[in-house]
Amino acid sequence: MISKKMFDSMNEQIKMELESSYLYLSMVAYFHSRNLDGMAHWMRCQVHEETIHAMKFFDHVISRGGEVVLLDLKQLKLTWKSPLEAWKGAYAHEQFITAKIHNLIRIAREENDYTAEPMLAWFANEQIEEESNTDKAARQIEMVGDSKQGLFMLDREMGTRIFVAGSPFDPAAYNLLK
Numbered sequence: 001m002i003s004k005k006m007f008d009s010m011n012e013q014i015k016m017e018l019e020s021s022y023l024y025l026s027m028v029a030y031f032h033s034r035n036l037d038g039m040a041h042w043m044r045c046q047v048h049e050e051t052i053h054a055m056k057f058f059d060h061v062i063s064r065g066g067e068v069v070l071l072d073l074k075q076l077k078l079t080w081k082s083p084l085e086a087w088k089g090a091y092a093h094e095q096f097i098t099a100k101i102h103n104l105i106r107i108a109r110e111e112n113d114y115t116a117e118p119m120l121a122w123f124a125n126e127q128i129e130e131e132s133n134t135d136k137a138a139r140q141i142e143m144v145g146d147s148k149q150g151l152f153m154l155d156r157e158m159g160t161r162i163f164v165a166g167s168p169f170d171p172a173a174y175n176l177l178k
């Protein structure tokens with residue numbers, strides 16, 4: 001039987017995954033406003049992916065007889081001073097989410113929740129990629145410095161991201177993420 005503490009913590013995590021989605025949607029708008037349509041495309045894929053993350057928790061809570069409570073979302077940030085600041089912000093946000101996932105694993109262990117642990121391990125693993133992608137983008141932007149041509153090339157490359165998962169509301173979407 002899943003504990004109330006675990007349910008509450010998962011409901012909190014659903015909110016944070018949806019806030020990630022909302023934050024990255026803000027970045028989509030920001031990148032379009034700077035004519036960086038490739039980065040905007042990359043972030044559109046990410047908005048989709050974060051919604052899938054939220055739904056994976058959502059369905060876990062429901063399938064274990066819990067009640068999903070959708071909490072108020074916070075607008076985390078509206079604009080950035082530069083593309084570099086945006087990507088550094090995305091990396092910092094992913095580090096924050098990783099810490100939250102690790103905390104959920106700690107709670108699962110305290111509560112002897114052996115069913116939640118494998119699902120949370122999937123997220124811990126997923127966070128390696130989430131951190132690495134955003135960190136790498138920030139480092140590459142740093143690498144090109146003030147070169148408009150370099151930024152343009154990076155933008156073109158980020159526009160090639162392919163995202164195959166279907167609707168985030170279809171449970172089949174989680175299996176297509178990896």
Ligand code: OFO
Pocket residue numbers: 017020049050053093094097127130
């Ligand atoms: Fe859901 O991993 Fe990013 O935030």
